[in-house]
Amino acid sequence: MxxxxxxxxxxxxxxxxxxxxxxxxxxxxxxxxxxxxxxxxxxxxxxxxxxVLRAADVAGLRLDVGAESFATRGGHVRRFLDELGLSDAIVRPTGGGAWVAGVPGVGAAPLPRGGVLGIPENPWDPAVRRILGWGGAWRAYLDRLRPPLTIGHDRSLGHLVRSRMGDKVLDRLVAPVTAGVYSSRPDDIDVDAAAPGLNAALTRTGSLSGAVGQLRAGRAAVPGSAVEGLEGGxxxxxxxxxxxxxxxxxxxxxxxxxxxxxxxxxxxxxxxxxxxxxxxxxxxxxxxxxxxxxxxxxxxxxxxxxxxxxxxxxxxxAGTAPVVEIVTLVVEAPELDAAPRGTGVLTVPHAYPAKALTHSTAKWSWVAAAAGAGIHALRVSFGAQGEEPATASLSDEDAAVLALAQASALLGVPLERSQLRGAHRERFVQSQPAxxxxxxxxxxxxxxxxxxxxxxxxxxxxxxxxxxxxxxxxxxxxxxxxxxxxxxxxxxxx
Ligand SMILES: Cc1cc2nc3c(=O)[nH]c(=O)nc-3n(C[C@H](O)[C@H](O)[C@H](O)COP(=O)(O)OP(=O)(O)OC[C@H]3O[C@@H](n4cnc5c(N)ncnc54)[C@H](O)[C@@H]3O)c2cc1C
Missing domain, CATH: 3.50.50.60 (FAD/NAD(P)-binding domain)
Incomplete structure (x- = not known):
């Protein structure tokens, strides 16, 4: 009844x-x-x-200083935003693509499009070869010639990439992505959780780059583009x-x-x-x-x-949770209007004290509109798994100075203290990713x-x-x- x-x-x-x-x-x-x-x-x-969803006023701009976007995967967040009446506020990033900095002998270069977790589909793609060099590209190409793994499959992303494509692919393409996205080293990442289907595709296609190609079919072409945000933060x-x-x-x-x-x-x-x-x-x-x-x-x-x-x-x-500090800067720098490093920069681990930079005014049109021409918002992040943020023991003032110097180096544009309009530092203890x-x-x-x-x-x-x-x-x-x-x-x- x-x-x-x-x-x-x-x-x-x-x-x-x-x-x-x-x-x-x-x-x-x-x-x-x-x-x-x-x-x-x-x-x-x-x-x-x-x-972790936090905002702060930095030099008169209301900016996200914690999470700034959501993954579109599964449509879960969008459905929830619809329910709250926020559908009209959903925005996409500009799609400018990201760069990688600290590549030995190269410096900064655009992160090649078309990879999975940084693993390239084609080692001879000029954007990939620029980062790997000829030797690195040849080593990566060996993946196509070697027999596929026959017994079981590899759970460690680091081990899989290193054994199939070599250290350069691992250090210069994959590690910057896993550090930037998961605050973790590739060796600690579970392939099946981070890239479901990759191991199976490897068995089917006979190579890791072939597997990447198969997984890419039907996916967005720009790394990091499968996210959305909210206008206003x-x-x-x-x-x-x-x-x-x-x-x-x-x-x-x-x-x-x-x-x-x-x-x-x-x-x-x-x-x-x-x-x-x-x-x-x-x-x-x-x-x-x-x-x-x-x-x-x-x-x-x-x-x-x-x-x-x-x-x-x-x-x-189990394990220690990564601590991350994000320093948000607002700078007066008209030379950044051209978005010299797209929407942001990932770094080769240990090449810089900073782990990554997001050029928020290049990534989000609403931030650019709020800031106005010549004014830029930059998020510089520090710290990763097993690595204290370089800002950890610094005062807010000194952390802002370090972040400004890092932003200058990562963007390849001189940034003086006189250009700094405001700064905000926020500390987070992250959960380990799944x-x-x-x-x-x-x-x-x-x-x-x-x-x-x-x-x-x-x-x-x-x-x-x-x-x-x-x-x-x-x-x-x-x-x-x-x-x-x-x-x-x-x-x-x-
Ligand atoms: C720097 C950073 C950037 C991120 N960026 C993104 C992003 O762009 N997109 C995305 O999808 N995800 C992002 N994430 C991940 C995402 O933000 C988090 O996974 C998610 O917000 C966590 O939500 P939560 O409710 O589990 O925990 P939290 O947001 O950590 O909330 C826990 C709450 O519990 C409170 N609390 C703690 N102890 C007690 C207590 N004893 N009594 C009462 N209250 C207590 C805390 O004060 C806090 O408010 C980011 C994470 C970090 C750290």
């Missing part, structure tokens, strides 16, 4: 949900629970929602989500880090440290809220701290351990893999399953 609607609504309203962490994963989860009428409280440690997504949470009556508590979860008689006790103003007014700083379902949507380290006392078998953190070897299996085991505990849900990049195209659909799926369990099985009741 079906329950009458008003009984169902009352039942839903009676289900109390706490979401811990107000990044994109937590906001999506809060919305999914609130949509069906559940009573949702969202605890965010800092003074603002959005997590990705934090518009945060603003729209926050407004939607407000419409659904979600109780958003900022400056409220949760430091403990405990299974009580009436449900889960969520212990949050109250904001300073409330501490003064009410006395005790630790506030406890009792709920039926808890969603942990924090960064990995905080999630493990909160979950390990209540989730049997949750493994300790394509790091062993990561997907570890995340699956963690997830299974959390799912085994009734009324507990975990979402976010450390489980889904980094990137909005991973975090958003994963948070929806996990939440919908937990919502169903709470509504229909009563398994949300602790």
């Amino acid at each position: 079906t329950e009458p609607l008003d009984t169902l609504a009352a039942h839903a309203h009676g289900i109390r949900v706490a979401v811990v962490g107000g990044g994109i994963g937590g906001m999506v989860a809060a919305l999914e629970f609130a949509k069906v009428g559940m009573t949702v409280t969202l605890f965010e440690a800092t003074e603002r929602l959005g997590g 990705m934090t518009r997504l945060v603003d729209a989500l926050a407004a939607r949470l407000g419409e659904f009556g979600v109780d958003v508590r900022l400056n409220s880090p949760v430091d403990r979860l405990q299974r009580g008689r009436a449900g889960w006790d969520v212990h949050a440290v109250a904001p300073p103003a409330e501490i003064e007014a009410d006395g005790p700083s630790d506030q406890s809220t009792t709920v039926d379902v808890v969603v942990v949507a924090t960064t990995e380290a905080a999630a493990r701290r909160l979950l390990s006392p209540v989730v049997p078998g949750l493994a300790p953190a 394509s790091v070897r062993g990561r997907a299996a570890a995340a699956a085991a963690d997830r299974a351990a959390v799912r085994a505990v009734p009324g507990l849900v975990a979402v976010g990049a450390w489980l889904s893999g980094t990137g909005l195209a991973q975090v958003i659909p994963d948070a929806v799926d996990e939440t919908v399953a937990a919502r169903r369990a709470a509504l229909w099985d009563g398994s949300g009741d602790a």
Whole structure:
């Protein structure tokens, strides 16, 4: 027999949900629970929602200083933006292509088009040969002559590329891409996760370059072009989500880090440290809220701290998370109007202190329009897996000076301090991407351990893999399953 609607609504309203962490994963989860009428409280440690989606005013320009785009893969993010009424704000990058800098004996050169993770389809393509040199191109061509791997297949991207095409392809083309995109070394990247189908295509075609050609069929031609952004910046997504949470009556508590979860008689006790103003007014700083379902949507380290006392078998953190610093610069430099390095520059590892540069005014028309002619926004990023950002111990001022010098070197244009209009530095601890070897299996085991505990849900990049195209659909799926369990099985009741 079906329950009458008003009984169902009352039942839903009676289900109390706490979401811990107000990044994109937590906001999506809060919305999914609130949509069906559940009573949702969202605890965010800092003074603002959005997590890695952050904006700052730099020299009068409102710029993304964290995530700045989303992968179009699967259409997940677009569908979500449609739902929030942001379809008209979706924009594509200009498609200018990226460069690679620090190539021995060459310096900077356009990143060849038509590769997969930097692996070229044709080693004799002039753009590829320019970076590899004749010797490197010949070595890469050996891939066509050597027999394909016959036993099993190669999981390590670094090993696969090195053995088939040689060190130059690995160091000059593939490593800059994996460092820039995944903050990881090629040896740590799982081929099957980063380029699904590549190993199978290698077996079919008999060579790695042939496999790249087969995978490329039907894909966009410019590296990095399969992304989109939002006019006005990705934090518009945060603003729209926050407004939607407000419409659904979600109780958003900022400056409220949760430091403990405990299974009580009436449900889960969520212990949050109250904001300073409330501490003064009410006395005790630790506030406890009792709920039926808890969603942990924090960064990995905080999630493990909160979950390990209540989730049997949750493994300790594997490996160290890459720390990245991004210095956003606004400069007055008319010579950059011509976009001398396209939309940005990746670097050969260890050639520069900086890992990559995005020329935002060349990449996004809306940023260029907001800046006006002769004014440019540049994002210089530092740090990668196992490599402290070169800016880590510097003051903001010194970090800006280093970033400016790096921008000058990477763009091949002199940039003086007098041209600097403003700078902003932001530090991030990244989750390891799902394509790091062993990561997907570890995340699956963690997830299974959390799912085994009734009324507990975990979402976010450390489980889904980094990137909005991973975090958003994963948070929806996990939440919908937990919502169903709470509504229909009563398994949300602790
Ligand atoms: C520099 C950088 C650039 C990126 N660029 C892109 C991009 O262009 N495109 C893309 O698709 N992806 C990008 N990513 C990846 C993507 O942004 C992330 O995978 C995604 O935003 C992570 O969302 P999340 O909700 O899992 O975590 P987060 O955004 O990290 O949110 C976690 C939240 O939990 C809060 N929190 C932590 N501890 C507690 C606690 N104890 N109590 C309460 N709250 C707590 C934090 O303050 C934070 O707000 C980028 C990542 C980085 C670091």
